[in-house]
Amino acid sequence: MGEFPIIRMRRLRRTSALRSMNFKARIHPSDLIYPIFIDENAKSPISINSMPNCYRLPLNYLINEVERTLNLGIKAILLFGIPSYKDDIGSSAYDKNGIIPRAIRIIKDNFSNEIVVITDVCLCEYTSHGHCGIIKNGDVDNDSTLEVLGKIAISHAEAGADIVAPSSMMDGQVKYIRRALDDEGFNDIGIMAYSAKFASCFYGPFREAVDSRPKFGDRKSYQMNYGNKDEALREIALDISEGADIIMIKPALAYLDIIALAKERFNVPLAAYNVSGEYSMIKAAAQMGWIDEKSAVIEILTAIKRAGADLIITYFAREAIEWLKEI
Numbered sequence: 327m328g329e330f331p332i333i334r335m336r337r338l339r340r341t342s343a344l345r346s347m348n349f350k351a352r353i354h355p356s357d358l359i360y361p362i363f364i365d366e367n368a369k370s371p372i373s374i375n376s377m378p379n380c381y382r383l384p385l386n387y388l389i390n391e392v393e394r395t396l397n398l399g400i401k402a403i404l405l406f407g408i409p410s411y412k413d414d415i416g417s418s419a420y421d422k423n424g425i426i427p428r429a430i431r432i433i434k435d436n437f438s439n440e441i442v443v444i445t446d447v448c449l450c451e452y453t454s455h456g457h458c459g460i461i462k463n464g465d466v467d468n469d470s471t472l473e474v475l476g477k478i479a480i481s482h483a484e485a486g487a488d489i490v491a492p493s494s495m496m497d498g499q500v501k502y503i504r505r506a507l508d509d510e511g512f513n514d515i516g517i518m519a520y521s522a523k524f525a526s527c528f529y530g531p532f533r534e535a536v537d538s539r540p541k542f543g544d545r546k547s548y549q550m551n552y553g554n555k556d557e558a559l560r561e562i563a564l565d566i567s568e569g570a571d572i573i574m575i576k577p578a579l580a581y582l583d584i585i586a587l588a589k590e591r592f593n594v595p596l597a598a599y600n601v602s603g604e605y606s607m608i609k610a611a612a613q614m615g616w617i618d619e620k621s622a623v624i625e626i627l628t629a630i631k632r633a634g635a636d637l638i639i640t641y642f643a644r645e646a647i648e649w650l651k652e653i
């Protein structure tokens with residue numbers, strides 16, 4: 327053996343304390359963003375079949391919900407609304423007394439700047455056809471959708487949102503929203519851009535949750551083609567040049583390569599969205615007894631962090647806090 331000395335990597339794996347010392351990609355509670363669904367019609371929490379432990383909440387549950395989240399050390403929430411009515415143009419999305427502005431006001435009246443309120447800016451939860459924009463000639467029309475996105479962002483900013491998160495994948499949406507916000511004096515309100523949002527099957531449970539499945543066609547003419555990473559990097563670069571404060575990659579698990587590339591290339595805070603389908607797969611396998619949920623969640627969130635995400639949006643956020651303390 328003398329001639330071929332063995333490099334003993336196992337030395338640092340010998341005890342739990344040594345392993346903990348050597349664990350690098352640690353997640354802090356303030357790295358996590360917890361999504362919350364608010365339902366304008368709900369009278370009590372409505373469970374979401376494919377997302378165990380997630381609910382569509384009525385407005386009067388919000389204070390308690392935010393309090394629980396803050397008490398765990400999580401500093402940010404991402405709000406999604408299910409409106410009382412939907413129409414062709416998604417007008418409930420920019421109603422100043424719509425579900426999201428009302429929710430923001432309740433949160434900010436009670437918690438002020440203790441919590442970072444991020445809002446999804448999109449149309450699919452608000453349109454009767456379930457697409458993320460205005461339909462013209464059978465497809466989503468880019469430029470008329472931008473105008474609506476601008477109105478939505480302003481309605482959220484007026485109510486007190488800290489950050490708006492445009493997610494409809496229209497070209498120029500970050501630029502348009504930045505300008506709309508600035509014109510109204512909201513230059514302090516940030517933009518977290520869903521920059522590389524892929525046309526993914528992993529949004530399935532979310533669409534059940536908020537009832538936003540497109541009534542015809544799919545989202546492939548606006549969400550990204552997952553067979554092309556150059557396009558993802560180009561989308562991200564564009565969003566940065568248009569004024570994005572935080573960039574996002576979505577989904578997370580099948581896109582760790584994109585997260586790693588983006589982290590290397592750009593020095594803008596990077597968020598990854600561990601989406602509904604990624605959540606449901608773990609929950610389902612755990613319910614079957616086929617996987618240990620806690621270990622799977624720690625491993626997955628660590629992998630997303632290790633790949634380069636500064637922030638992780640995840641439905642596991644609250645459950646994971648206790649588990650993450652153990653590493």
Ligand code: PBG
Pocket residue numbers: 446447448449450451493494528529530531532533600601602603
């Ligand atoms: C669009 C939006 C979607 C998600 C977040 N914002 C749905 C979609 O693009 O179809 C999906 C999130 C998830 O799957 O957890 N408003």
